[in-house]
Every structure is written in C-alpha cells, then in structure tokens.
Amino acid sequence: MKNQNNARPVGASCFQNNSVTAFCVAAAIAMLAALPAAAQLARKPSYYQQQNQPQPEGPAAQLVPRPAVPSSLPALRSQADFDQLARVYDAGTPMQLAHVLFVIDRQAKPPRMYYIDTPRYQLHVRFLRDTRLAPSTVKREIDRNYLVPDRRFLFGTLSWQQNIGSFTYEFWEGDKLTAPLLRQAEQQVRASFFGPVKFKTNSTLHERVAKETGIDFVSQEALIREQPFLPMNLGTATGRVRIVDDDAGINALLPDDIAVLRQVPIGLPPVAAVLTERPSTALSHVNLLAKGWGIPNAYVRDAAAVLKEHAGQWVALKVASSGYQVRRLTPEEVAALPPRAVRTAAAGAVPGSSRAIKPDLRENRLxxxxxxxxxxxxxxxxxxxxxxxxxxxxxxxxxxxxxxxxxxxxxxxxxxxxxxxxxxxxxxxxxxxxxxxxxxxxxxxxxxxxxxxxxxxxxxxxxxxxxxxxxxxxxxxxxxxxxxxxxxxxxxxxxxxxxxxxxxxxxxxxxxxxxxxxxxxxxxxxxxxxxxxxxxxxxxxxxxxxxAIDSANAGVMITRDPFDAGHPHITYISAKRGIGIRVVEGRRVAEQVMYSSWSKAIQVLSRSAEDTALQLDKDGGVKEVPVEAGRNVLTDDLVVRLASVGAAVKRTFNGVDQDIEWATVGDRIVLLQARPYVERRR
Missing domain, CATH: 3.30.1490.20 (ATP-grasp fold, A domain)
Structure with a gap:
C-alpha cells in the first residue's frame, strides 16, 4: 500500500500511474456480485444464493467485450481454456476467486463433462435450459440433482484458490453427496483437467464422504486459515490510525482512533474502527462491541506492518466483503473535521440505547x-x-x-x-x-x-x-x-x-x-x-x-448469519471444551460452524486446536486442565440440536434474533444467557 490519496485495496494491481485500466473496470463490475458470506467461507456462492443476484446490464456490461467462446468445453486442457470460461469474483483483491461451473451428465454413455461458459450462463440451470440438455428445468427436477443418489447430473465448480496456489473442485454445501458420486466426479474432473486439482469440502457430510472414499481433499477451514483478510463488520470510518501493542495502548485509545490491534483484547473502549492482526470469532467481545457500535472491523494479516506508514495519521477506511481501502486525508480534509465531541457523539450514538431501563426500587426481595x-x-x-x-x-x-x-x-x-x-x-x-x-x-x-x-x-x-x-x-x-x-x-x-x-x-x-x-x-x-x-x-x-455447572463444552450462538443478514435460516455456533469463558474473550479462536435449516448442511469455519480447557476448581474459581487435542468439540448431532434450541429461544423472545450462551452437561443443553443480537453499520 502506497502513501497516496487514491483509495487502494490491499493486494490490488488496478492503480497504475493514478489511472484505471480497462481490466479494472471489468473487475469492478464483477465485484458487484460479491457476497459477504462467500468471502468468509472461502468459496463461490451457491446456486441458491446466486439465482436472484443482479447481473450487469446495458452499457456497463459492454465496457469490455468478450470474445466469442463456446457454450461449454468437454475438457480444460490449458490455462487459456480455464481463463476463457472463468468468471472472476473480487478481481485484484485478497478475495479474488476465478471459477468455472461444470456439469457431469451421468446418463450419457459414457458420462459426459461440460465445463460451462460461466460469465454467460451464471448458473447450472441456465446452461441446462438454454442448451436444452435437460427436458425439464422446473425446480423439483433440478433439486433432485442435489439431493438424491440416482440423479442424472452432478453440478460443481472448479476454482483457482490463490491463497493456497491450487485448483479445487467443489459442490454446493447442501449437496447430499455420496461416495459413488464423489468417486465419479473425481474421475471425470481429473481426466478432463490440465493440472493438479483437489476436492474441496463445503460441509461435514462432504468431509465424511471424502474420508470414506480415500480421496485427498482440502477443507473449507484450511482455506479460511490462509485468507489474508476476513471482514467481521462492513462499513466506513474516518479516524487516526493507532497501532496498539499491549493493554496500556488499549486503555489509551480515543473514540476517533482506528485501532490496529496486535492481539485481540477482552475489552475495548469505543473507537472509530478496528483492524486485528489475529483472527477471532464473530462472537468475541470485541466483534460484538464493533457490531453494536456499527464500526468497521476486520482481520488483516500483518496489519501493523501494512499500516505502519499511516500510524498517527488521519485516514478514511472502508471495510468491504472483498477487501479494505485506506486513504490518507488531505490537510484540508483534516482541518474540516468537526470537533471531537461531535465526532464522538455521532460514532457512539445508538438509537434508543441511551434509555436505560427505568429501575423499580420498591422491590427488595431476592x-x-x-x-x-x-x-x-x-x-x-x-x-x-x-x-x-x-x-x-x-x-x-x-x-x-x-x-x-x-x-x-x-x-x-x-x-x-x-x-x-x-x-x-x-x-x-x-x-x-x-x-x-x-x-x-x-x-x-x-x-x-x-x-x-x-x-x-x-x-x-x-x-x-x-x-x-x-x-x-x-x-x-x-x-x-x-x-x-x-x-x-x-x-x-x-x-x-x-x-x-x-x-x-x-x-x-x-x-x-x-x-x-x-x-x-x-x-x-x-x-x-x-x-x-x-x-x-x-x-x-x-x-x-x-x-455453577462444570460443563463438558460451552459456547455462544447467533440465530442468524452474522456475516450476511440476508441468511435468516443460518445458525452460527462457536464452542470450546470446558467452561465457556474463553469462547467470548477473543484471545483464542473457538471452534466455529454454521448450520442451515434450509440446506441441512453444517459448514466448518474453524476447529479448536486447544490442548487445555477451564473447569471448576474444588477450592473455588476455575482451573486449567489438559484435554485431548485435535478432537472436535461439536458433533453434527449437537449442532442440529443447538440450532433447534436457538430457534426456540428466538420464538420465546418474539422472533428477535438472539445471542445465546450455552453449555452441555451430559446430553443436556444448558442455557446461560440470551440477549438481542445487535448489529449496526455506518
């Protein structure tokens, strides 16, 4: 990132001599289709998420004419073949994802592979309809190709994962993939693709099937670990960059500071924005505070080094799903800033929040x-x-x-x-x-x-x-x-x-x-x-x-997708072994999954690798005890049960999304807290 007044996404190559290339115009158009959840999950948005996405039309869509290409190819024999059929999300950013949709017709003799002109057709079903490959494209018939073993088609995506330098192929997280189907897909993809390629799992079901077949795979969790940027709360802010190394620096932060944190603290005073050098969970206290304040918040790899040149300077910050931008304010812009009291009030004001509950002091009973x-x-x-x-x-x-x-x-x-x-x-x-x-x-x-x-x-x-x-x-x-x-x-x-x-x-x-x-x-x-x-x-x-309960596992869940408010069918769950104090402190990443009550898929964002847990001490307080490292905290059964309990808690509070603390004792789910899930953006 250069010290200049042009806003520039980290990792972008679009700004050359302060001009914007034609490629970048096309990239900007592609970025319009980006989804926050896709950035978090390191994958292409699914068929169902994309079917209502607006596509560029009119003059904007014609800025960079595409050469004539076939509607599909039976094989990709070179990088050039891949490039001519690929659609690119978030081009020139840390979230760049080039991908090609594919369809395997299992009814053909022999089975036939179609690599699709993805910018033209956008969705598998559009390809089937426009090429008349399928006699019926009604929803019920299309759904069979995701849900049943004897389906005619396999619908997949082949992508270049820039953060690991590898091609992967994947299926929608709700695809009820079986071992025979995966073996067939593996054979077809490898036989028709020019380079090494790995299966990418998008759900715990996919992981189990991959292990059953012995097929090498890369997990969604592994890809997320390699991402250099994770947006936690989108938005814009103006403030002074403060790089914070320790608790003393945390305590010295001011409301108009853009805090660059080397560690994820347990608490934080109000600030204008937060960038952390270590990833944390969506339900860490810092992230919940940022959402409540409506301030931009993101994980940025090596944030302190990347932003060192801006330390102490006034900047404009934007956190988007595809990356972040930092622009140094001009002296004239700094001089025009309103007084701190006005900025602080604007940043901290939450409609209605200043009305604390009026206490009833007549009740003295316990x-x-x-x-x-x-x-x-x-x-x-x-x-x-x-x-x-x-x-x-x-x-x-x-x-x-x-x-x-x-x-x-x-x-x-x-x-x-x-x-x-x-x-x-x-x-x-x-x-x-x-x-x-x-x-x-x-x-x-x-x-x-x-x-x-x-x-x-x-x-x-x-x-x-x-x-x-x-x-x-x-x-x-x-x-x-x-x-x-x-x-x-x-x-x-x-x-x-x-x-x-x-x-x-x-x-x-x-x-x-x-x-x-x-x-x-x-x-x-x-x-x-x-x-x-x-x-x-x-x-x-x-x-x-x-x-006090001595829980086996504990955690927090939100009754909607914290990364995308448009996904009310999602339950986000974070968990650790033992007592749940560490789940929300943010210093150590918890196990994180998302469950969809619609697709019935469980997606793993991170697994806990801790080898200790907190338990009750017989003499009072808590103690740290060793636990088996590498064992999953959340089973699929527990995830589904937690999601059902979360939905019931939400109904209890009139359908308002909830932030719920839970624990497990034996087979029982113990509820420890429920509060409204607060999220703002500015």
Whole structure:
C-alpha cells in the first residue's frame, strides 16, 4: 500500500500511474456480485444464493467485450481454456476467486463433462435450459440433482484458490453427496483437467464422504486459515490510525482512533474502527462491541506492518466483503473535521440505547429464577429476566441453572449509604478526567477499590447467604452482572461487566457481589456507556447468583448469519471444551460452524486446536486442565440440536434474533444467557 490519496485495496494491481485500466473496470463490475458470506467461507456462492443476484446490464456490461467462446468445453486442457470460461469474483483483491461451473451428465454413455461458459450462463440451470440438455428445468427436477443418489447430473465448480496456489473442485454445501458420486466426479474432473486439482469440502457430510472414499481433499477451514483478510463488520470510518501493542495502548485509545490491534483484547473502549492482526470469532467481545457500535472491523494479516506508514495519521477506511481501502486525508480534509465531541457523539450514538431501563426500587426481595419473567427487568435487569423467561418456556432438552436475583434496590441502598453520587461528581471534576483516558482509568480503578472495601449491611448480607444456602444448597455459584444498561435492543453491553466464577463460601459471595457492583465503573463500561449516551447516574446493577455447572463444552450462538443478514435460516455456533469463558474473550479462536435449516448442511469455519480447557476448581474459581487435542468439540448431532434450541429461544423472545450462551452437561443443553443480537453499520 502506497502513501497516496487514491483509495487502494490491499493486494490490488488496478492503480497504475493514478489511472484505471480497462481490466479494472471489468473487475469492478464483477465485484458487484460479491457476497459477504462467500468471502468468509472461502468459496463461490451457491446456486441458491446466486439465482436472484443482479447481473450487469446495458452499457456497463459492454465496457469490455468478450470474445466469442463456446457454450461449454468437454475438457480444460490449458490455462487459456480455464481463463476463457472463468468468471472472476473480487478481481485484484485478497478475495479474488476465478471459477468455472461444470456439469457431469451421468446418463450419457459414457458420462459426459461440460465445463460451462460461466460469465454467460451464471448458473447450472441456465446452461441446462438454454442448451436444452435437460427436458425439464422446473425446480423439483433440478433439486433432485442435489439431493438424491440416482440423479442424472452432478453440478460443481472448479476454482483457482490463490491463497493456497491450487485448483479445487467443489459442490454446493447442501449437496447430499455420496461416495459413488464423489468417486465419479473425481474421475471425470481429473481426466478432463490440465493440472493438479483437489476436492474441496463445503460441509461435514462432504468431509465424511471424502474420508470414506480415500480421496485427498482440502477443507473449507484450511482455506479460511490462509485468507489474508476476513471482514467481521462492513462499513466506513474516518479516524487516526493507532497501532496498539499491549493493554496500556488499549486503555489509551480515543473514540476517533482506528485501532490496529496486535492481539485481540477482552475489552475495548469505543473507537472509530478496528483492524486485528489475529483472527477471532464473530462472537468475541470485541466483534460484538464493533457490531453494536456499527464500526468497521476486520482481520488483516500483518496489519501493523501494512499500516505502519499511516500510524498517527488521519485516514478514511472502508471495510468491504472483498477487501479494505485506506486513504490518507488531505490537510484540508483534516482541518474540516468537526470537533471531537461531535465526532464522538455521532460514532457512539445508538438509537434508543441511551434509555436505560427505568429501575423499580420498591422491590427488595431476592427473587428466585422460577419467579422471573420479562416484567422483572425493571427490578433485576434483562439478563436475569431473560433467564427466567427461558426456563418458563420449557424448551425440550434444555435447562437453566437455578439462581436468584439481587435486585437494583440493594445496589441503590448500598451506594446511597456510601455517598456514591457525590464521589462520582468529585471524580468527574478532577483535572483531565474528561479529556485523558489514563486519568479516567486511574480514577475509576480507585473508585472500584473503594467500593469493594465498603461494608455491606449485615442483615442484607445475611439474606444473601440464607438464599444461597436454602435455594442453591450452599454449592458453587457464578455471581453475574444484570444491570439496567446491558442486553438492550440497541446496546448489548457484551463483556463490559464482571462475572465472578465458582464462588463457594458465604464470605466470598459478599465480596463477589461487591465486585460485580463495582464493575459499573470498569473503564470499558464507562467509555461504552458514555459513547452511547448513558448518564452515570442512570446506571444500576442487579446481580444474578447462579448455580455453577462444570460443563463438558460451552459456547455462544447467533440465530442468524452474522456475516450476511440476508441468511435468516443460518445458525452460527462457536464452542470450546470446558467452561465457556474463553469462547467470548477473543484471545483464542473457538471452534466455529454454521448450520442451515434450509440446506441441512453444517459448514466448518474453524476447529479448536486447544490442548487445555477451564473447569471448576474444588477450592473455588476455575482451573486449567489438559484435554485431548485435535478432537472436535461439536458433533453434527449437537449442532442440529443447538440450532433447534436457538430457534426456540428466538420464538420465546418474539422472533428477535438472539445471542445465546450455552453449555452441555451430559446430553443436556444448558442455557446461560440470551440477549438481542445487535448489529449496526455506518
């Protein structure tokens, strides 16, 4: 990337002497058809995804006339043959994908291969229709060629995978491929193609069939690992590039910074955009925060080195499905930027999010899980109320660990007794508090330290211990936040507040509640709320004390495709062995899959390679234990069950897409949290 004012995608060759070549015009047209999901999945969009995609028409389609080519070829005997029939997605970008559709007519004697003029026909069915190869192209007949073993046709795609330097052939992820069908495809492709080629699997079914036949394959997961760029949240931003090497740099970030992160942190203050040097899951706290703030967010290989020349400079950033662009602002553009306060307000404002739930401070009782419903969000927060609603829904095959809510009134009484409002006012009046994040962090840390030292009313603490003993049997518990400023439709608050795991004594319970209360003043929580328009005085913390479970696996799922909102039939699931704390922290990549309730396909984005997991410690807290490396966390059966449970949870909350924390204990799926899935773009 050169230091110039022309926007330039990384890896592009289209900008030569500040001019745009004819090839690049054609490439730009091709890029219009790109889909975010295709970029994430390192594959050509499927037949079904493409059938409604608009195609270039009119003068734009005629900018680069194509030479006359045959409608198909029985073999590709050279690179030139491949090139003349290929369609190219995202040309000149890290996501470039040149591919040729093919059809194998199994009814012909001998079976016949057709490599299709892909720019002309776009879809297999169009080729069949226009060449009159098939007597019927009605949907029911075409579907048979994806779903049944005795089909007439095999519909596939042969692609050049630039990130691994190899040709691959593949089938739609929902194709019910069998071993005999794959053997036939392997024989036909190898006999008719000029170079080495590997089978590419697009589902767990395809992987099993490939292993059964002994055919060498490359997995979707392996290709994703080699991608130099992964868009997590699309959008544009203007800001100053800040390369961050450690936690101190994280804490110093400002709302108008474009953060280039060497590591994926657990928390992050509001910023203008995020580029990470290490890939993470779609449900890491950083990615959820970025989606909630509506800011561009992407993984870029060697991001710090690539963007080093822009460090400290004002730039315009665009993250698209096919790549990203960085343009240095001119001095005139920098001078014309609005004041920081205006930029910060525009970046952080989330419609409706500044309306924290109005607390009902009349309720002083400790409310058991069984009594909680949506109406109790005014006393206990949305997190606790949603847990009660999920338990009441009686979703088959699931449970919610028992617990009780310490309502907002306890927090309010405690803070009033210790003069919190005056302390906050004095803190905010400190020199530099409003302008210097380091000053804020120091002041907030001092306040948190004070809060956990303030004594709790003896009768109140005794009530907590009594409920813990009588309702939960005095066993280990997780002490969790449930404030009036999280899990809201426009503000998730993911990762902002503290959870204290596996508390096992009455004294430790009292301290844990105070730690959760004090986490209202975590720096990332303060910054995120300020950006979203929450006043400090409007935030109250409820606490949910919940039975600790020692799960075999745990994770998070979203009831839609987080990469493409147009795929509501998708469930995205991330998982790790043991307790699920690490799934959302973002420092280690979890196992990730996507399940389609429509195609019934399970697509693997990543497998967990960890050799340790977190489990409950008998003395309290959690411990790291060794586990068998290389074993899959998610079985196909568990994925399908989780997707069904996710759909039921979504119905419980009136059809609103949900971000759900889950775990497994034996054969049972345990539900630990459900919040609205928040996504914005700007």
């Amino acid at each position: 409310l058991p899980l069984a009594s909680l419903r949506a109406r109790n969000s005014a006393q206990c927060g949305v997190k606790a109320a949603n847990l009660g609603a999920m338990q009441a829904a009686h979703i088959p095959g699931t449970s919610v660990p028992d617990g009780f809510c310490i309502p907002f009134a306890h927090y309010d009484r405690f803070m009033r007794a210790n003069g919190l409002a005056d302390r906050i006012a004095r803190m905010q009046q400190q020199p530099g508090f409003a302008s210097d994040p380091k000053v804020r962090q120091k002041a907030l840390a001092q306040l948190r330290d004070e809060i956990v030292q303030w004594p709790v009313d003896a009768a109140t603490a005794a009530g907590w211990r009594a409920a813990w003993q009588s309702q939960l049997g005095g066993g280990g518990v997780f002490v969790r936040s449930s404030s009036n400023s999280e899990d809201l439709p426009g503000f998730s608050g993911a990762g902002l507040y503290t959870t204290v795991p596996n508390v096992k004594t009455g004294d430790a319970l009292e301290v844990a509640v105070e730690k959760v209360w004090a986490s209202v003043f975590n720096p990332e929580a303060w910054e995120a709320r300020t950006a979203a328009g929450f006043g400090a005085e409007s935030v109250l913390m409820g606490v949910f004390v919940q039975t």
